Amino acid sequence: MKITISLAQMDIHFGQQAANFARIESFVAQAANEQADIVVFPEMWNTGYDLTRFDDIADADGAETKKLCQSLAKKYHIMIHAGSVATKRHQQFFNTTYVFDENGQLLTTYDKVHLFGLMHEDDFLAAGNQKNRFEVKGTPATSVICYDIRFPEWLRTLSLSDSRIIFVPAEWPTSRIPQWKRLLAARAIENQCFVVAVNRVGADPDNDFGGNSVVIDPLGNELLTLGSEETLKTVTIDISETDEARGFMPVFADRRPDLYE
Numbered sequence: 450m451k452i453t454i455s456l457a458q459m460d461i462h463f464g465q466q467a468a469n470f471a472r473i474e475s476f477v478a479q480a481a482n483e484q485a486d487i488v489v490f491p492e493m494w495n496t497g498y499d500l501t502r503f504d505d506i507a508d509a510d511g512a513e514t515k516k517l518c519q520s521l522a523k524k525y526h527i528m529i530h531a532g533s534v535a536t537k538r539h540q541q542f543f544n545t546t547y548v549f550d551e552n553g554q555l556l557t558t559y560d561k562v563h564l565f566g567l568m569h570e571d572d573f574l575a576a577g578n579q580k581n582r583f584e585v586k587g588t589p590a591t592s593v594i595c596y597d598i599r600f601p602e603w604l605r606t607l608s609l610s611d612s613r614i615i616f617v618p619a620e621w622p623t624s625r626i627p628q629w630k631r632l633l634a635a636r637a638i639e640n641q642c643f644v645v646a647v648n649r650v651g652a653d654p655d656n657d658f659g660g661n662s663v664v665i666d667p668l669g670n671e672l673l674t675l676g677s678e679e680t681l682k683t684v685t686i687d688i689s690e691t692d693e694a695r696g697f698m699p700v701f702a703d704r705r706p707d708l709y710e
């Protein structure tokens with residue numbers, strides 16, 4: 450099975466949801482024009498980390514995000530991994546991923562599990578506590594968000610449902626891009642799967658963000674690496690490479706979960 454994936458490495462207007470909503474159609478249209486099966490956006494692309502204003506600007510129950518992405522998915526007949534967006538539910542705020550199929554149907558919802566204290570998420574957001582699993586052209590996949598990649602036990606837990614692709618939307622600062630690359634490669638190698646990671650570019654009042662969105666194969670090779678400019682790039686992956694990696698070295702079968710508690 451081959452899957453064509455577009456990485457929408459966008460800049461984000463700080464706290465301006467309407468402006469960010471207005472920008473995504475051009476990325477979706479370009480991805481569809483490049484025959485992509487799925488287009489992937491970065492973390493919290495609706496507002497950025499304008500945390501103190503979330504009461505005014507976070508998307509209530511993700512309703513606006515869902516309406517927009519469902520209509521774009523249907524219009525361009527393409528799956529949309531909507532990165533993540535700031536959402537509001539029951540008087541709490543979340544950093545939430547939505548994934549839509551090419552008919553606009555919502556396939557999964559995931560709230561970021563590990564909140565990132567260095568960017569004050571834990572002061573403003575509630576943490577998620579649920580796994581997620583969905584399919585891209587019949588291939589099992591899962592999603593985490595940014596800081597989650599520093600928790601290999603969480604990605605392993607998600608991978609045990611036979612995920613062959615791990616998606617990672619991010620707002621990862623420029624100063625730690627070398628760690629971003631190494632962590633993502635390690636997660637791909639140890640889980641013997643593809644990693645599709647989309648970082649934002651540009652800056653907010655506290656950080657510069659370094660792009661370097663990347664698609665990594667199950668052996669840790671970078672198949673596509675973006676620079677630090679706003680852009681969309683497309684690559685095709687071959688899922689049979691995950692079977693080859695797992696057949697050659699049966700890491701999942703060799704696990705000793707009885708010793709891991």
Ligand SMILES: NC(=O)CCC(=O)C(=O)O
Nearest residue numbers: 565595596620621622625
């Ligand atoms: N938005 C984030 O979760 C950033 C995580 C990060 O920068 C890290 O170093 O981890």
